[in-house]
Amino acid sequence: MVLRTMLVPGFLDEISDKIARAAEDKSNDNLNWTLIDLFNNNISSWALREIPRTGARFTWSNHQLNPVRSALDRVFVSATFEAIFPLCSLSAETSLGSDHMPLVFYIGEGFPVRTNIFFFETSWFKRQDFVPLVQHSWERLLTKVGGRDIIDWWTFMSSGLRQFLRGWNQNLGRDTKAEKSAMLTQIAQLDVLADATGLDEDAWASRYHLEEQLLHIYRMGEEEHWRKRGRVRVCGLAPSSWGEEARVSKEENVGLACTFSEAELEAIVKDMKTDTAPGPDGFPVTFFKRFWPQVKHGILLILNDFVLGRIDIARLNFRILSLIPKVPGAEQI
Structure with a gap:
């Protein structure tokens, strides 16, 4: 702890x-x-x-x-x-x-818990090589997806792309991490020297200057991080929110229950608000708008199969956990 x-x-x-x-x-x-x-x-x-x-x-x-x-x-x-x-x-x-x-x-026991949640950062679009990299990764995943149904297809493609982006982002921030680490080391060394023999005014000024530089780097990196994480909202509507005259009629409901066309779905995606919180898979609306030619096939099939009642949508969050015993004789949890 x-x-x-x-x-x-x-x-x-x-x-x-x-x-x-x-x-x-x-x-x-x-x-x-x-x-x-x-x-x-x-x-x-x-x-x-x-x-x-x-x-x-x-x-x-x-x-x-x-x-x-x-x-x-x-x-x-x-x-x-x-x-x-x-x-x-x-x-x-x-x-x-x-x-x-x-x-x-x-307290001397246990280990800190680290989150494994994926977040798509919109600042990645500012890099000229980002869009071609994602397109290339998507095409590479398409060669490996094989004969899967549409739910398995999307699970394989989205999880593969998340894995690629995690690794790419870690390498992307390597130089910045090295710079931050070097500055933090310099500050720590000055603190050790201050405790041991003291510092003159010039050394303290250098220490404070390094601190301001490092804080600036942290702030620039975290603005985008927390902006994306600060937009989650949970709300609900009471059953009495609309009167009977404002509710969907049976005739209107028939039209709403029809499958989507590609043009209709594309128009819906274009009209979606871009700067919103991402879904459970970590991909925001910006991702789907920018890479719509790549993802539209899978999204259209998933939505239409759901409307027709041909798929179990819960399988999008389905995972298999395999328990591997690490000590002899482990038979139960």
């Missing part, structure tokens, strides 16, 4: 210029020993133990050229908690965009 947060009692920020537990918890001599003793006595009376922190010596800075730095952010646990999680640990990460160091508290 990983908590990326600062687990600090709320009153610490109110007296951040004075509170500490020892003289080495602050970068200058401005200490209030009365408050230090009071704080330590309260910790002892509550029978709490502070989890030792690895990484940065200080966890707060006022971000000046000659900064005041202090160890304000801490994690305290009870004896009961420590008995349950004896391997818990605490580490400080490099601070970016905040006067506090982010702390990672690990």
